[in-house]
Amino acid sequence: MKLSTKTLEHLNDIITGDGQASPYRKGHQLVNFFNDFGEGDLYGQGFPARPAYVREKLDKFNGTDTMKGIVSAAFDFIGNEGFNAEDAAYQFNQFLARDGFRLVLADDYGWMEGDKEVRINPRFEVCPLRQLVLASSSLAAISHEAIQEQVRKVNQKIESGDYSGAITNAYTLVEHLLKLLLAETATAFKENEGDIRALYKTLQQSLNLDPAKIEEPLKPIVGGLQTLIGGLYEMANKRSDRHARRFNPARHHAKLTVNAALAFCDFLVESRDYQKARASSATSKDAST
Numbered sequence: 001m002k003l004s005t006k007t008l009e010h011l012n013d014i015i016t017g018d019g020q021a022s023p024y025r026k027g028h029q030l031v032n033f034f035n036d037f038g039e040g041d042l043y044g045q046g047f048p049a050r051p052a053y054v055r056e057k058l059d060k061f062n063g064t065d066t067m068k069g070i071v072s073a074a075f076d077f078i079g080n081e082g083f084n085a086e087d088a089a090y091q092f093n094q095f096l097a098r099d100g101f102r103l104v105l106a107d108d109y110g111w112m113e114g115d116k117e118v119r120i121n122p123r124f125e126v127c128p129l130r131q132l133v134l135a136s137s138s139l140a141a142i143s144h145e146a147i148q149e150q151v152r153k154v155n156q157k158i159e160s161g162d163y164s165g166a167i168t169n170a171y172t173l174v175e176h177l178l179k180l181l182l183a184e185t186a187t188a189f190k191e192n193e194g195d196i197r198a199l200y201k202t203l204q205q206s207l208n209l210d211p212a213k214i215e216e217p218l219k220p221i222v223g224g225l226q227t228l229i230g231g232l233y234e235m236a237n238k239r240s241d242r243h244a245r246r247f248n249p250a251r252h253h254a255k256l257t258v259n260a261a262l263a264f265c266d267f268l269v270e271s272r273d274y275q276k277a278r279a280s281s282a283t284s285k286d287a288s289t
Helices: 005-016 027-035 050-061 066-074 085-099 145-160 163-184 196-204 219-238 251-288
Strands: 101-106 109-113 116-120 123-128
Touching: 005 027, 005 050, 005 066, 005 085, 027 050, 050 066, 066 101, 066 123, 085 101, 085 123, 145 163, 145 251, 163 196, 163 219, 163 251, 196 219, 219 251
Parallel strands: none
Antiparallel strands: 101 123, 109 116
């Protein structure tokens, strides 16, 4: 779980209590807080400023599964007099949602006593906000392990905040699928070719996707696939970890790239199935005449 700088700033205020929406934690209490997550610090002379200490710890755990526990524990002040944990969680969710997560109030069980709700062990849990990327049934039906591995990885990496890695896997997914379809259609290609633009151009004829042979109104859309492939190529080279990064991708950039790649792959798979069905139908007609 990886959080943005803005979210970390607000989480820092919650943990320290400096934002006044949560109980104030003294230095030794902050040490105990993070020691619960495996740290072995001691409080004493030379202890840094409280916000600086917390930020150092948050930076250390950011991008790990432990961060979920830290966020949940930060809001463990339900029922504390003078503080409204639910309101604080609601305000924090405005930032957390941008990172793809939200705090949800949970409990072991509860009941109503008149107009009062009784909760046993109420707590906040961190949950994914929504499905991260599109997963088409056509693509899911492909049994090729390399394809399914990349589909799994793009979801995992976006959830963990590894946006560059997600873009890399999206590119690899497209590359693997193009080579798989080229092999299925018995189209000659270079096995070591890593440029998806060249691979797609080679595949176009086999799947009848040559823009010059497509009629309106599909022509501009099908023709735009070449532009899409070019965009994926540029994103993978400039915003992924395939090469030295020139830009740092944000979450929405990664999701756009991944979903574009998956939509493209889904279209290719269905185009293959359509061409197979047409060929089979034509063969049946020839056999019956």
